[in-house]
Amino acid sequence: MRKILLILSFLVCANAFSQILSSNVEKKTLALGELNHLTIKIDNLNNEQVNSAAKNELLPFHFEETKDSIGQNANFYERKIEFAVFDEGKFTIPELEFKVGDKILKTIPYEIDVINTAQKADQINDIMKNKEIKLAAQDYWELYKLYILAALAAIALIIAIFMIVKWGRKAKGxxxxxxxxxxxxxxxxxxxxxxxxxxxxxxxxxxxxxxxxxxxxxxxxxxxxxxxxxxxxxxxxxxxxxxxxxxxxxxxxxxxxxxxxxxxxxxxxxxxxxxxxxxxxxxxxxxxxxxxxxxxxx
CATH class of the missing domain: 1.20.120 (Four Helix Bundle (Hemerythrin (Met), subunit A))
Structure with a gap:
């Protein structure tokens, strides 16, 4: 009996002082472009530093991150990611690694099902009709002035190089x-x-x-x-x-x-x-x- 109590006490102490990682995905089924949220928490940090992928780079391809916020104090770490998927199909959020001191903690993988809620028979109506706007010369200048100036600068540079090569060498010799x-x-x-x-x-x-x-x-x-x-x-x-x-x-x-x-x-x-x-x-x-x-x- 005494041995069982010692083992239980040891396990309780180990859990009390070890880091605990938990994660949660708000939705497992999404519509195209619908926002979803992934939350990762780590308890019992004991002033340990948490290292993971940089902001907006944690999730793999297909997952478009729109927000990525990190909060941390001496004993607690929390990272909240808002994301969307713009392709139909099943996509997996793999195990995500978080390094706490010398330890590597991993989340569980999540499978996300992305569906297209629009039907082929649905009619798409514009909110308002398109308007035709006539552009004046000044409008065209504002639209394309950077391209025009860049082209003129390139032409001037080519002329300058030609003159230096032709007359510069001639002058030296x-x-x-x-x-x-x-x-x-x-x-x-x-x-x-x-x-x-x-x-x-x-x-x-x-x-x-x-x-x-x-x-x-x-x-x-x-x-x-x-x-x-x-x-x-x-x-x-x-x-x-x-x-x-x-x-x-x-x-x-x-x-x-x-x-x-x-x-x-x-x-x-x-x-x-x-x-x-x-x-x-x-x-x-x-x-x-x-x-x-x-x-x-x-």
Whole structure:
């Protein structure tokens, strides 16, 4: 007898301190679109947090939730869901999980029968006859102005991109830009004072490298990869560079090759002259391009 009393006491205490979940569905049979209510309650929370699906996401597909309210205090949790079903047939609300602390509590499943109460012979009457309303230009503008503005903005964006691609790239690669950039590089070379210090090898290496890059950009000739003799031959066949400029390039580049292989040792006057000649060639390059454009037009 004493053992039975102990067991009963244990069960009573366990139930007294454990969470109890209960659920209830208001109607098991619904008309199409009729509202129904599902209520879930949990007692004896003992300050435990309840976690479940987010609002309006608890019920499965076909159940359109219109309201979802949650109330909770230290010992009690209640969730009320208002829903409707807009398809005929039998639909099941499955077991719904609620996590209380480390425990998982589940509701019982419910089967909902949804019927169409309208009969085929029922006549549907409009409350009032439709009216025809004439729209003015202002009305059409109010209706479609967002679409019109969006279309205009898209057209403007396409035009802007076209202009940037066409003229932006052209401006960056224009003869004036290449000339100014190369003149700045020549000024930087001058500031290194290779001429004054007699460092003729470093001077000619950098001078010719600057000149090769300039010819490549300005005249579209592969000066950056050709040997000096090959470049001179290409320039003479191409006829884009004037004879005076060709002569300067040929003299300076050939001298630079001799300096590079220690076959000649130019003095300061020669280096000054070569630097000035290359600088003048860079400045005059636009005249070569203008003449070439005229020749193409003819």
């Amino acid at each position: 224009s003869p004036v830009v290449a000339t100014n950039q190369t003149l700045k590089e020549l000024d930087s070379l001058k500031k290194k004072k290779y001429i004054e210090e007699g460092n003729f090898r470093s001077f000619y290496v950098e001078l010719i490298e600057i000149s090769r890059n300039f010819i490549t950009k300005q005249y579209r000739l592969p000066a950056d990869v050709l040997l000096t003799d090959d470049l001179i031959e290409v320039m003479k066949k191409n006829n884009t560079i004037s004879q005076d400029n060709e002569k300067i390039i040929e003299e300076v580049f050939l001298r630079g090759d001799l300096v590079k292989f220690a076959k000649t040792f130019p003095d300061q006057i020669t280096m000054e002259k070569d630097f000035a000649d290359i600088r003048d060639f860079v400045k005059r390059s636009s005249q070569d391009l203008e003449f070439e454009n005229l020749r193409k037009d003819v």
